[in-house]
Amino acid sequence: MGVGVFAFLGTLAVISALGVILQRSPVHSLLALVATLLALSGLMIGLGAVAIGFLQAIVYVGAIMVLFLFVIWLLNLQRDPGEPGRLAVKFFGAIAVAALVAELFAFFVRAPMSPMETSSSYGSVDRLADLIFSRYLVAFEVASLMLLVAVVGAVAVARRWPGDEARPNGAVGADRPVLQQARRA
Amino acid sequence: MTPVSYYLVLGAVLFAIGVAGVIMRRNLIVIFMSIEIMLNAVNLTLVALGRALGSADGQVMVFFVMTVGAAEAAVGLAIILAAFRNRHTVNADEIGLLRW
Amino acid sequence: MLINLLIDTAKAIVAVLLVLNLSAVLLWFERKGSALIQDRIGANRAAIFGIGRRLGMPNLGVTNTFVADPLKMFTKEDFVPDQADKFLHALAPFLSLFPVLITFAVVPFGDRLIIGSRVIDLQVCQLDAGVLYLLAALGVGVYGAALAGWASNNRWALLGGVRASAQMISYELAMGLAIIAIVMTFGTLDLQDICRQQGSVWFGWLPKWGILYQPLAFLLLFTAGIAETKRIPFDMPEGESELIAGYFTEYSGGKQAAFMLTDFAEVVLVSALVTTFFFGGWQVPYLHPDGLHFPGVGPILLPNLIVALLGVVAFGMKVVFFCWLQILLRWTLPRFRYDQLMYLGWKVLLPLGLLNLAATAVVIVALG
Structure with missing residues (x-):
């Protein structure tokens, strides 16, 4: 997959993931999560893991997220009122997250990575099924x-x-x- | 071709966003969704690493993560439902019966 | 490179336009056909200067359905309820139409067309995991109806949305099981390959169509498919005597037209899937890539262009037949009750699908 497609899907995934945690309305959060999952399944398909990418869309988007939607409806969740008085948690949470990002970033950027395998059978259903039903x-x-x-x-x-x-x-x-x-x- | 480290960094960023959601939000459903983000960030990392190492085992792990994710969602949402029925809230701070 | 891009674009546009136009024709057929069934006249108001009437022709309602109604639809006020979620309310119709239309990308509508040295596969996108793509697109399709119901901020609409999404995910299971049985039979996830494998014959005369292998799966897929389209007898999500119009109660104008179009595009989709999986897709019996081979008669050679065209026409005719069958069913059967619907989906179709799957597996192993 080209860098352009990666950049597009990656940005979509990050923005919608931010949407999940920043939206007040749970239904909007859920939709943002659906967008994240679809972008991720696109990325997986781009990596050659075709079967897993589509399974991701089928299982997560088609089933699990609908279950979430039902529960949100059942509980009749409206917009969250603001959460006052939790600034300290948010502040330290943000610092911890920033540290985590920095750490993982430093680790992964320096990780020596061999060039990607280009075998066309990498993500095929056959190969996946062979592994799952044997080893x-x-x-x-x-x-x-x-x-x-x-x-x-x-x-x-x-x-x-x-x-x-x-x-x-x-x-x-x-x-x-x-x-x-x-x-x- | 996009280098594998790009995927790993993207996975890390998404994972961190999931952690941030768990820490900052108090709505149980949104916390749950943040956990799903973390699971899926790891899935992406597994697929990318599998590709780099030329092994399909990473994909099998993703398959099992998805299975566990489905089971976890079913049980977790049932627990949220039961908790809501008893406490009439989904705010994690107000559900503290077992906390001293 | 550029020419390939052009060919792909042309294929995509042709496929989408065919589906949309067939949907419009189905709308006309439904209005006039239902009138015929119920001994009414049906759409007959609008006419262009009354030309047909002066020539003594009955008014077939063509102008009505293809010109007057769309004009009315798209010039109507686009009403959004006061407390509605504006963004989702606008997004939902497209979220419902889009997954249905993209599904046609993996449905093959013909064999190879050879122009000069160029071989064109008459399928928008050749995909090894075509069946998985199909199921994924169907899964995404749930959100259109669900969010339309939620965003309208109307309790009838919400009830319709809940019913629609519950119904769709329930029947997707039966649908998936039927499709898995077919995948096991043909040993591939590629829809074009499934079509090709249905081209040979048994005993020298019986075409090896999927329905001969999997008659039960055909019934399952067709029933579940009709349930997916949310039309009578499975139209609880919009049941007008209970829920006004269900999840699209609060829609008007172009957005409502999008929901109507989704309904008919789904009818076409179910027909296309049934045709592809069980009735040979674009296969014409005894037609091989080089010409007709009737049993007992020498081959009649045909050029590739004719063969490809025959395939496309055959596919179209089969699809139209199943569309006709669905519309006939829709105007013949009464509506189920909701508990009957869930009973049928979970306690009849699902166990039948599992049994069918087990039987298929046993037969495959027994035959080696």
Whole structure:
């Protein structure tokens, strides 16, 4: 991929990533994140990782971000009111981040990098599938099991259990005396 | 061709933006999104390094990061939902029951 | 270099214009066809100086649909609700139309065309991972309807947007499973390659079309595809008796036209996908790159230009047939209830798709 395309996609990714953390409205943040992810998947495709790049778009943009959108709607999140009184955190946070950037930058710029491999099969679906279904087969199976556990767990956590409505203001642990004592203490 | 170090620097910058989001924002959903930015910055780095080293294993790692990211998003959003139901807020500072 | 760029641009423009024009023709067909089905007259008001009437012709509503209505649409006030999110409200129609149109980039509409020494593949973009591109574009398509509903700041619109996005991601699963079965059968992700492989024949006379390998996947893809277009019987997102007009309640003029166009472009897309995966794409039975080979008859040789043109025409005819079928379905079936829709998507189509996938895998392994 040429430097021009890299510069365009890279700038898009950075600007929209900044948009994610600077926007007040969660829906706008989410859209900015979608733009970041699409730019990143473009960069990956440009690097020759075609399958991974498109999978990124399918999995993140097509599924995970829609889930985020649903949750934002479900919670009816409007614009964040400003967050006063947190200037110190922001200040030290900014310093820490700047230090992190500088450190990573210095490290990566000086990292000796061999010229890029130009084999046309680098990111092909065949090669990826060969690896996943041979050397990483166990990891693949574990990952599928993990997804199953995560789905069951998510439903168990997010679901309204019978009796939830009966609690005063739906406060947690109203039926559990130990927690009540802990709160009173 | 663009040198690999450009990609690494871009990955570093995106990662730092994600860290900044986690530190500065108090909205749980936005914090979560910042974590996704960090994950994806790492994904880009893995793909670029895999390209530089001529090995497709980096891409396999990205594949697994995406899988874990999906699982994490499902569970994390469920937790946010449950927390919101109990506390009626998504502000991380106000959800401090387990903090002393 | 420059000539290649020109050829690519021409292919892209031709593909997009074909889709948009076919969408407009479908709109006309839907108005007149539905009138025929429901024993009405249909669009018949506007006419240019009444020429047709003086010649004793029935008013076919052509002027109505192709001239008067677009003029009306684009000269209407572009109304934006007071509390709406102005930026997203303006962005949403394009976010809904754009992913559908870019999907056509990987759909092959013909075989190779040879002009002089130049070989032109009649596909806008030859992509080894074409199917993945397709799924990615479909995934991005969810945001148009979702954000249109949210940005309008109207509760009916929001309900429509929620329904639309839930419906689309539910049926994308069934769609993906059907497409994976096809990918397993043909062993490639390249749509042009899938078309080419459907060119040979069995027993000397039966064309090896995808539907013969994967009849169940065809039903899955077609059903899920109709659900993706959000038209009756799957039109809960805009169900006018419940939600006014669903996610585009607050749109008028050109933006609303963009949503309508998306609907019809999606109809064309589903037809093109079904044609490509299951009905040989641009394949004409017994037509090989050098001419016709009827079983039992000697070859009839044809020049490449004729063969390529026949392919494009065949693809067009198949696509138009499936568009017609979808419009017929749309005016024949009643609307589902929302729980029925989710039941169909998650408890019928998804298990069927998984079963189909397992059966395909077993057959592939058994046949070596």
